[in-house]
Amino acid sequence: MPKTAADWKPSDEKDTCKRMINKNEQMNIVIAGHVDHGKSTVIGRLLADTGSLPKGKLEQVTETCRRNSKPFEYAFLLDALKDEQSQGITIDAARVFFKTDKRHYIIIDAPGHIEFLKNMVTGASHAEAALLVIDAEEGVQENSRRHGYMISMLGITQMVVLVNKMDLVDYDQATFDSIVSEYTEFLDGIGIAPKAFLPVSGMEGDAIAALSEKMPWYTGQTVLEALDRFEKEPLPIDKPFRMPVQDVYKFTKAGDKRRIIAGTVDTGSVCVGDEVIFYPSGKRSAVKSLERFNTKSPKNFSAGSAASMTLDRQIYIARGQLAARADQPAPKVSKRLRVNLFWMGKKAMEKGNDYILKVGTVKEPVRIEQIISVMDASDLSSAQQKDSIEYHDVAECILSCRHAVAFDIIDEIPATGRFVIVDDYEIRGGGIIRESLEDEQHQMRRQVMQRNLKWTGGAIGREQRWERYNQKAALLLVTGKQNTGKKTLARAIEQRLFTDGKVVYFMGIANVLYGVDADIKKPGTDEPHRPEHVRRLAEVANILLDAGVILVVTAIGLTQKEIEIIQNVVDSDLIEPIWLGDNPTDIDFAMKVPDLNNLDETLDNIKALLQSKGILFKA
Helix, strand or coil, X not given: CCCCCCCCCCCCHHHCCCCXXXXXXXXXXXXXXXCCCCHHHHHHHHXXXXXXXXXXXXXXXXXXXXXXXXXXXXXXXXXXXXXXXXXXXXXCCCEEEEECCXXXXXXXXXXXXXXXXXXXXXXXXXXXXXXXXXXCCCCCCHHHHHHHHHHHHCCCCCEEEEEEXXXXXXXCHHHHHHHHHHHHHHHHHCCCCCCEEEECECCCCECCCECCXXXXXXXXXXXHHHHHHXXXXXXXXXXXXXXEEEEEEECCHHHCCCXXXXXXXXXXXXXXXXXXXXXXXXXXXXXXXXXXCCCCCCCEEECCCEEEEEECCCCCCCCCCEEEECCCXXXXXXXXXXXXXXXXXXXXXXXXXXXXXXXXXXXXXXXXEEEEEEEECCCCEEECCCCEECCCEEEEEEEEEEEEEEECCCCCCHHHCEEEEEECCEEEEEEEEEEEECCXXXXXXXXXXXXXXXXXXXXXXXXHHHHHHCECCEEEEEEECCCCCHHHHHHHHHHHHHHCCCCEEEEEHHHHHCCCCCCCCCCCCHHHHHHHHXXXXXHHHHHHHHCCCEXXXXXXXXXXXXXXXXXXXXXXXXEEEEEECCCCCCCCCCEEECCCCCHHHHHHHHHHHHHHCCCECCC
16 A cells, blocks of 8 residues: 555545536636736626626726716726626625636635635635736736745646736836746746736736737737636545544434534545544544435545545544545644744744644644744745744744644645644634654554554443433543642542442552553652553543543643643543642643632532533433
8 A cells, every 4th residue: 555645546446536527617716916916907807808797787887987087997897796796696805706618717816815825725715726917017026926925835736927907018028028037937936837927908908808919929828718728626536535524413313323424525535334544533433324414325425525424333533533544545643743834914923822723624722843944925035043923924834733633745635734823713824734743642642543443342332321321421630739639539529429320430540550550660760651651541541431431530740741641542522630739730620629628619619510511411
């Protein structure tokens, strides 16, 4: 089997799909350029010259301009249409729809706003090709270069450059050639080879739909011909199967026991009987059925499909996992990623600050570990040894996530190789993943994935036990400094929950140290072995949690890194750390208990916490 997704090729008949010829084929084109270089005029002219305007709209706008003593501009057509969707044309601030004899087009306007970057990296409006507009009179500007770099970074390889407003330079060939030379040199530096440079005038219509006698020196293609020469991207069915899990639905009506895993297939295909692995957990099962609401089940789901499936063995899967087929190359799994990142936040992205990384459907806390280099995308100048990434900077950096995430390298599977960065609930930047780097828990995750691969489940599923016990399994980690009363609190929690009829068990870490850890428990050598003690504790906990137990564990001074070791072994949403006493470590605790002066009140608060988390079911 090939080692990476990049060199994997389909061999099974079920992995191949002939794209049907469709005379109504659709293509997404992004149009970008510096402010006032004429994007709106070019778009308006395309609508007019392709007969895509509502009947009489051109005449109406022309008459409005005459009455207001304003010169007519094709850009006015866009403003006039925005509030008139009922007249048969769909248009908004970002997208314009029109068609040629060959295909339908969606023009995505990219004025440098964060919305374009957000939509591109999340796949909401993936562009297959680009038009970049440069004013012939003003020449190459800062945003001309910046937008060119952003188009490159997002993996758009088909681009045509429109040198607009040729009428303002008297259709001078030397001016056109100078811009071609300057911008070609810039594009060479970022690895883009444009399909063509076109001298045009959106206002006068030169070379938009037909060549112009005003430029006898230009005999190339028009804008419409250039659009029709763009090659339609086939759906990535020939790549390994990837489906970010969007949600998991459970049905209970009329004895329906199905758990349906839902998402959108980014690449590849999946059929009934396929073995699937969910990353980063490594849990594995076979596809039992493919589901569609109120219609016949399909034979397979392939790239671009909204998909839902059931599994033949019930495993606990949550939103954010990435589904892949077991017979195909696996995605990467790591906490550390080397990326190229484009920053659009007004406030700089700084080392030491916490952000949210969104790749696929997972949202994960992330920090900058290292800024390798920072480049100003407008002139490709680089700066080393910076501690922040400023507005409009492009950086090569290493990001460190709190927990491991699943992804692919951009050159192998672009759909799962893009990401966005969220700061203060807003998307501020995004980029592409260049490399997966090992972290300190790399080997441990491999061991856990191997465990999950070999795990033999019983006849009774996890949720069946939860329903029987009227509780959800949970790991309550009671931690704090020495001599704070951790065992007293843990035993009291056990007694209260047992009295309430819950299946609960107390286990001090010493129970593991002198049993499971006897081979590494040596006098005076606990500290070097502490990560392994914590890992083995987590493995014992994982078995008890699988049995549906609420497990109460005590341990001295757990740190966030040790919590993360446990989270690698145990489903993280089953863990509830409780800190007892003052001066907590860097741990993210669910509850902090100052002391045990009022134990009954503390137990009431802990019980309320467990109810709010859905661990204790209400009668």
